[in-house]
Amino acid sequence: MTAAAKLFIFCNLLGLAFSSHFRGAVIQWSPVNNNGAIEINHRIAWRRSFSTELYCDSSTISSSSLIGYNTDYLTCRVGCSGNVGTMQYYCTDFSVNEDWSAGERSYSYTFSSGVTYFEASYTDCCWISNLVEGADGSWEVRVAGSLSVRSDTGSVNNSPRTSVPPIVRIQHGCPTVINIPVSDEDVHSGNVRDDLRCRWALYSKGECEEVCQAFPGATLSGCSLQVPATVGAGWYAVALQVEDFATTSSTTPMSSVPIQFLVNVFTSSASCGNKPNFTSPPTPRDGDTFGIALGDTWEVTIIAVTSGPGVSIVDIVTVSPIGFMKSSLTHISGTLSWYIDATWTPTSSQAGAHIFCFYAEDSVNLVSDQVCVILEVVDDCDCDLNNGGCEQNCVCTFGGYYCGCNTGYTPQGSICVDIDECASVNGGCDHNCHNNIGSYTCSCYIGYAKNGFH
DSSP, X not given: OXXXXXXXXXXXXXXXXXXXXXXXXXXXXXXXXXXXXXXXXXXXXXXXXXXXXXXXXHHHHHHTOEESOTTOEEEEEESSOSEEEEOOEEEEEEETTTTEEEEEEEEEEEOOTTOOEEEEEEEEEOBOTTBSSSTTOEEEXXXXXXXXXXXXXXXXXXXXXXXXXXEEEEETTSOEEEEOOEEOOOBOTXXXXXXXXXXXXXXXXXXXXXOTXXXXXXXXXXXXXXXXXXXXXXXXEEEEEEEEESSTTOOSOSEEEEEEEEEEEEOOSSOGGGSOEEOTTTSOOTTOEEEXXXXXXXXXXXXXXXXXXXXXXXXXXXXXXXXXXXXXXEEOTTSSEEEXXXXXXXXXXXOEEXXXXXXXXXXXXOBOOOEEEEEEEEOOTTTTTGGGGOSSEEEEETTEEEEEOOTTEEEETTEEEEOOGGGTGGGGOSSEEEEETTEEEEEOOTTOOOOSOO
């Protein structure tokens, strides 16, 4: 991936900040360089019908018009001061039935020299008035991270990436698992990535205001939110943090990313098995990862199937990056299936990991499980520019690159350090092991002759 990575802020809000239409947020970040510069990408969703400033349709998307309010800001809390930028956006998705529109915008921010840690948040009032817990309460979504250069990668850390639709709908009485999609662009030696973990947001850390652990009955296992059949009907706000750790044994996160959204547990007389489903293939499965080279176009067909005759699919709703093109919903004659085609040709500024989510709604108000896939856009990953800063080998991967070494060396960040082969089982030598830079040799005691290498 290019050195210009992104601080990705995904905010799902319905309505104006002061009008009880907040729907949650995700804030993600990555470095532009090792000198305190970051690129910010925020994604916001509002109630579509609230005002002309927030209304979005297909023409809004195709015209790339900047919409939203320029009075709401992501604000520095630690390591900086003032506002980072406004929360205006370019619309990418909308739902007529659920009455929301969503989009994103990118901009840059540079911290003062010497800053090694920062926190920033977006806070206001109010959540919707019919929440089971936290009704009409204030929100705060807070991102935190280290700006120090990592010893294992030679670069400043990238935060995790995550995303969900603004509203996740669950039928009451039907046990459901909401998988929180997560990805990370930092690659260690051997193509190993950071260890990603999810936890509930905490009031003591200024992460959730009045909706901290406000989903009674739901439990978090890893990055999967488990909702049992006994959870009562109603609206719930979910506030989580996704954090990345250098190894599975690490106890201190390098960054903390908020993800907040609404869950609507609705009542229905239909059986749990009557919700729409997807036909796979060709429809991607939840958790799939796709690599896309810059200049190429990713094409996908999403086919949704109803539970039986007399029921139709009324919408396949998406949450997508800028530039996605989606066809109209089409019925496959003689079947219970409807489909959309979607294509995406990422631009050079979109190198890195993106998350694409979708779900289907039918004519009796049932919804499918959400499906989220990871799209990893690969460019020249900076290997063509000064060998990516690597001393020996620069290795491209989907979502980034890592520094590798020749035989006899091991990577430490961007440099390569000689391996002392003799330190492990005497290098396999019978008698004497002699370590050299990048290699080693075996020799024999006096009176013996070598038989082969050892």
